Amino acid sequence: MIEATQAVIHQTQRVKQGLMEALLTRGVEHSRFQDTAIGRIPDSWKVAKLADVAEVAYGLTVNAKRRTGDQRVPYLRVANVH
Numbered sequence: 001m002i003e004a005t006q007a008v009i010h011q012t013q014r015v016k017q018g019l020m021e022a023l024l025t026r027g028v029e030h031s032r033f034q035d036t037a038i039g040r041i042p043d044s045w046k047v048a049k050l051a052d053v054a055e056v057a058y059g060l061t062v063n064a065k066r067r068t069g070d071q072r073v074p075y076l077r078v079a080n081v082h
Contacts, residue, residue: 050081 030042038047050056058078060066
């Protein structure tokens, strides 16, 4: 039973990885694509350097105690950028 459960978990992780790859490379409901230096992407997308569209900085992780003001700005931890 444990081995069967582990096999299901492994397969679910593989499906999730495939779905994430599809989402991040083909998007949702796109029908026109372009070939770029990073691969095939939807025609309406543009390739840009991360530094051109976001600020990359080391520092403290934002949490409820460190958040200032009412504005909610999304962020990605530097450790999660590959």
